[in-house]
Amino acid sequence: MTIPISPVPSEPDRPASLYDLVGEETFRSIVHEFYLRVPSDPVLGPMYPAEDMAGAEDRLRWFLVQYWGGPQTFNEQRGHPRLRMRHMHFAVTPEAREHWLTMMSESLATVSDEDLPEPARLAIWDHMVRVADMLINRA
Numbered sequence: 001m002t003i004p005i006s007p008v009p010s011e012p013d014r015p016a017s018l019y020d021l022v023g024e025e026t027f028r029s030i031v032h033e034f035y036l037r038v039p040s041d042p043v044l045g046p047m048y049p050a051e052d053m054a055g056a057e058d059r060l061r062w063f064l065v066q067y068w069g070g071p072q073t074f075n076e077q078r079g080h081p082r083l084r085m086r087h088m089h090f091a092v093t094p095e096a097r098e099h100w101l102t103m104m105s106e107s108l109a110t111v112s113d114e115d116l117p118e119p120a121r122l123a124i125w126d127h128m129v130r131v132a133d134m135l136i137n138r139a
C-alpha cells in the first residue's frame with residue numbers, strides 16, 4: 001500500500017490562532033445571538049438596517065473571524081476595516097456602547113465553555129470592550 005505524501009503541508013506552518021481553537025461555528029453563534037437581540041433594543045434597533053440584518057450579521061462575523069486569525073473574508077468583501085470611520089455616521093454614544101456591550105455579553109453567555117473556553121472568551125470580550133470604547137464618537 002502506498003501512502004500518499006504531499007510536499008505541501010495541508011495547514012500553513014504557523015501557530016494555531018484563536019480562530020483555529022474556537023472554530024467558525026462559535027463565531028457564527030455569538031454573532032447570530034447578537035443580531036437576534038438588535039431589533040428589540042430601543043437604542044440600537046433603529047440604527048441597524050432592518051432590511052439587511054443578515055448582511056449586517058455576515059459583516060460582523062467576517063470581521064471577528066478575520067481579526068482572530070480566520071479567513072480574510074472581511075477584507076475581501078469590504079476592504080480595510082477602518083471601523084471608526086465606518087461608525088462615524090452612527091451616533092455611538094456612551095449609552096449605545098453600553099447597550100452594544102450588554103447585548104454582546106448576553107450573546108457570549110449563550111455559548112458553552114466547551115465551545116468557548118474561558119481564556120478565549122476573555123480575550124474576545126476584552127477586544128470588544130476596547131473597540132467599543134474606541135468607537136464612541138458622540139457625547
Ligand code: HEM
Nearest residue numbers: 047048056059060063078086090096097100128131132135
Ligand atoms: C459601541 C457600540 C456600537 C454601535 C452603536 C455599533 C453600530 C453599528 C451599526 C449601526 C452598524 C451597521 C450595521 C451594518 O449594516 O453592517 C455597524 C457595523 C459594524 N460594526 Fe458596529 N457598533 C458598535 C460597536 C462595534 C464593535 C465593538 C465592533 C467590533 C468588535 C463593531 C464592528 C462592526 C463591524 C465590523 C461592522 C460592519 C462594518 C462594515 O462592513 O461596513 N461594532 N455597527
